[in-house]
Amino acid sequence: MNQEKYNEKFEADKQDSEILKAAFAQVSDIRKFEIELYWKRATYFWALIAVAFAGYFSILASEHMPNKFFLALIVSCIGFVFTFAWFLSSRGSKYWQENWENHLDLLEKKVTGPLYKTLLERPDHINMVERFVTGPLSVSVSKINQWVSVFVVFSWVSLVFFSAYKSLAPIGLTKDQWFAIGVHALVVLVAFIICYMMFGFGKTHKEKHTPKAIERETEIG
Template sequence: MSAEEEYKKLFGLGNLLDKDKDKTEKALEHALDIRKFEINLYWERAKYFWALIAAAFAGYFAVLSADHMVDKNFNAFVISCVGLVFSLAWYVTNKGSKYWQENWENHVDMLEDSITGPLYKTILYRPNTKNGLSRVLKGPAPHSVSQINQWVSLFTVFIWFSLIFNVLPELEACYPISIKHTAVGIVTSLAIVLVLFGTKSNIVDGHRHLMSKKRTGVIDE
């Protein structure tokens, strides 16, 4: 049995029985609801990271512009490392959100034909106008908003790398390596590794559940 045949069997596709049609309708309804939920979560997470990263940028430049702050370059280095981790987490979160959004969109693609017809897969768009410049500047285009967010988050990651190098002390043979810079760098590197390689969802590979059941009873006095 192919993967497509197994999918159709699981969700009652291709069968004329009422119970199978009900299963398909409920599956489509859930897929649409969860897709909408994932999109809402996507923008809620984006606002969360925007606030954190904006605060980090503000703190970085506020520290560097301070006149009488002791060791302000190190403080700016710490803030830039925090900003780097936030931006990388935003980038990875964007990829994760897109993964699950596409999962439910693919379910809708598979389920909708027998219920609503190919509504989600059918695209209606305006015809090309004669004014090419107006079409390019003001006309709609099939750009992916989530991909734009991913590129912006990746761009922010590289900006933080440049800001980190901007405040690093110069390495010279006559000066020892800064212990505090090294400590912050190690912690930041560990956080980066965890964000990149330690955040895979268990649902992808599957997992088993443990169950415990509480027993109650009444005893005679």
């Protein structure tokens, strides 16, 4: 679809187009709703990850818990999966947010003028303190959030390998201990497989939709 076909769909060539105005209002509302959902999802994952961190260090702090490093390995894998899901969820939210922002850019010209895509910035900073500390900075808050999620993913991966090492370090290589190694590897492998499945098979379907329509009839007997 090119710009001309896009304009035709929303009758963007007519100054008083009701379709254009309705589309602009709808897009503006959906964009605000998508941003609100973005932070609600982030809060949801922050809560889960905080609980996972608390559980992990509570297990390590316990002096009399049997197999505590193996249990810590399980919790660290859970935290890793939660954090990777948060990372993908943030990218998915960003995808839809940009979709509606692009619609705003294309529709706003004949409704409000180029208001949304016109930036009014300071010509220059007064001093070095304002430049590096107190002044405004053109950064994406959502991208900062995604970098935080990347760092937390790295932290969980480190804890996964630390827990696995501490759990396996005291053992030798007898038959039972090889079995223990296999169980540890299986826990880590399942966590990574789940993340791979989320990334590979959790993407938005953008091909043709062919839903089945069923009409339900209702009448008084």
